[in-house]
Amino acid sequence: MSEQRRPGTVAEIEAAPAGPQVAAFFDLDGTLISGYSARHMATDQAKARDLDPSQMVKALGAVIGGGGLNPSSFEQLLALTAARWKGRTVDDLDEMGLRLFEKKLSDLLFPEMRAIVRAHQRRGHTVVLTSSATAFQVEPVARYLGIEHVLCNRFADEDGVLTGQVVTPVLWGPGKAAAAQQFAATHGIDLSASYFYADGNEDTSLMYLVGQPRPTNPGKQMETVAKRRGWPVLRFTSRGRASQVRSLLGFGSMLPIGGLALGAGLLTRNKRLAVNLGTTLWTRTMLAINGVTLNVVGRENAFAARPAVFIFNHRNNFDAFIATAIVERDFTAVAKGELRSDPIIGTAGRFLDVAFVDRANSAKAVAALKPIEEMAAKGLSVLIAPEGTRVDTTTVGPFKKGAFRIAMAAGIPIVPIVIRNAELVAGRNATAVNPGTVDVAVLPPIPVDDWTIRNYAGKIAEVRQQFVDTLADWPSDAHD
Numbered sequence: 001m002s003e004q005r006r007p008g009t010v011a012e013i014e015a016a017p018a019g020p021q022v023a024a025f026f027d028l029d030g031t032l033i034s035g036y037s038a039r040h041m042a043t044d045q046a047k048a049r050d051l052d053p054s055q056m057v058k059a060l061g062a063v064i065g066g067g068g069l070n071p072s073s074f075e076q077l078l079a080l081t082a083a084r085w086k087g088r089t090v091d092d093l094d095e096m097g098l099r100l101f102e103k104k105l106s107d108l109l110f111p112e113m114r115a116i117v118r119a120h121q122r123r124g125h126t127v128v129l130t131s132s133a134t135a136f137q138v139e140p141v142a143r144y145l146g147i148e149h150v151l152c153n154r155f156a157d158e159d160g161v162l163t164g165q166v167v168t169p170v171l172w173g174p175g176k177a178a179a180a181q182q183f184a185a186t187h188g189i190d191l192s193a194s195y196f197y198a199d200g201n202e203d204t205s206l207m208y209l210v211g212q213p214r215p216t217n218p219g220k221q222m223e224t225v226a227k228r229r230g231w232p233v234l235r236f237t238s239r240g241r242a243s244q245v246r247s248l249l250g251f252g253s254m255l256p257i258g259g260l261a262l263g264a265g266l267l268t269r270n271k272r273l274a275v276n277l278g279t280t281l282w283t284r285t286m287l288a289i290n291g292v293t294l295n296v297v298g299r300e301n302a303f304a305a306r307p308a309v310f311i312f313n314h315r316n317n318f319d320a321f322i323a324t325a326i327v328e329r330d331f332t333a334v335a336k337g338e339l340r341s342d343p344i345i346g347t348a349g350r351f352l353d354v355a356f357v358d359r360a361n362s363a364k365a366v367a368a369l370k371p372i373e374e375m376a377a378k379g380l381s382v383l384i385a386p387e388g389t390r391v392d393t394t395t396v397g398p399f400k401k402g403a404f405r406i407a408m409a410a411g412i413p414i415v416p417i418v419i420r421n422a423e424l425v426a427g428r429n430a431t432a433v434n435p436g437t438v439d440v441a442v443l444p445p446i447p448v449d450d451w452t453i454r455n456y457a458g459k460i461a462e463v464r465q466q467f468v469d470t471l472a473d474w475p476s477d478a479h480d
Helices: 010-014 037-047 053-065 071-084 090-103 111-122 135-145 174-187 201-207 220-229 244-252 254-268 271-289 299-303 319-327 337-341 345-351 362-377 402-410 456-472
Strands: 023-026 126-134 149-153 155-158 161-166 195-198 212-215 292-297 309-312 331-336 355-357 381-384 414-419 436-442
Touching: 010 111, 023 111, 023 174, 037 090, 037 135, 071 126, 071 155, 071 161, 090 135, 090 161, 111 126, 111 135, 111 195, 126 135, 126 174, 135 149, 149 174, 174 201, 195 201, 201 220, 212 220, 254 271, 271 292, 271 319, 292 319, 299 319, 299 414, 299 436, 309 319, 309 402, 319 331, 319 381, 319 414, 319 436, 331 362, 362 381, 362 402, 381 402, 402 414, 402 456, 414 456
Parallel strands: 023 126, 023 195, 126 149, 195 212, 292 436, 309 381, 309 414, 331 355, 331 381
Antiparallel strands: 155 161, 414 436
16 A cells, blocks of 8 residues: 555545445544534633533533543533523524634644545545534534534523423444444445544444544553554644743744844844834744744745736735745735734734725725735835735635736736745634744745736736645645
């Protein structure tokens, strides 16, 4: 077996038999996401003062009294939750689950597991999210990943109002394995050809049932069984271990670096020298402190034509630093208006002459870009994310016209900066960064001499297609 097709990789799945008779079962907590969704749900409820301390004591007693988490104690916990939510509507709890996903769980999804889910989907496998968590925790994740089948714990309701009862049988340990067996029998699944990805010790029983067990970030007991039986173990660290302290140090470094740059600017009476020194040092410091390295293809294109309008695909709160590291010097930027009030970005933006654009008001957006057009015409490059907002990690969103209008007005070329896997170091809304390597491709400058009002919409579409094509077929001549 080649290294590329080793168990637990996308390449292995792509070479596997295709068709719906092969199932891929995925656990949620610790497998698709880092950590436990219940903990984040409890934290969210505590902040909203929606947790009853007496219920918490009862829940703790159920676990301790049962000698730890087991089928009996888990059923007690689930029953306590059902009783606490009696009388609430399904719609209310669905909304709570969606809010939890958007605020927290989406940034805890392992990008590696997301790629594995999609690889199974491309092979036409029957993908199933099977979890002991409740439907309110599980279903938003399933919808986001395009997973049609969900096996999880549910609460009984009458006309959309919870009755305080749990739908049986309860899915945990052997109960989850039994539910998977029933699902396989109903849907014509060949378990001997199927996969199961899970971390919990209680999921060992389902691991035994499938022909392709894939312990993922396994607990101690499952890891022991995996070693004994020769099961391949998958471990991912791209989520959940980001140090808030490390990220705060990176952002905090702006103060001494800014002071140094300001001093240099005062001594030389050269604001641009100060700006260049500050942006270069801060970007390098941010990357170094957070353990992020860049694997760059075509770096020479970043300096082939200056000034230019540099455009990058927007994935998270950190990719602007990645793009800045490529451009390095003699540039200004465009950012969304909401960041104007940010104490760090807003302060730095004013020093850097950043244009903060109110996306909801087209007239104000046009007015905000006017000074940027003038600076570009005088020799400053411009850095901008034409999508205008962070988008899904595997797509390229629609491009807004501002970046291209600046290039046309100033008569300067466009340089695409394609960022492939920034999601490995930070989720879409994450405020902390994980160490890792991000791939970047800088494409050749695109002149706009022949762009006109009549053809520029088509030209913009062609530029966007370059991003799509590069992400689909990444350049192989990386040497930087």
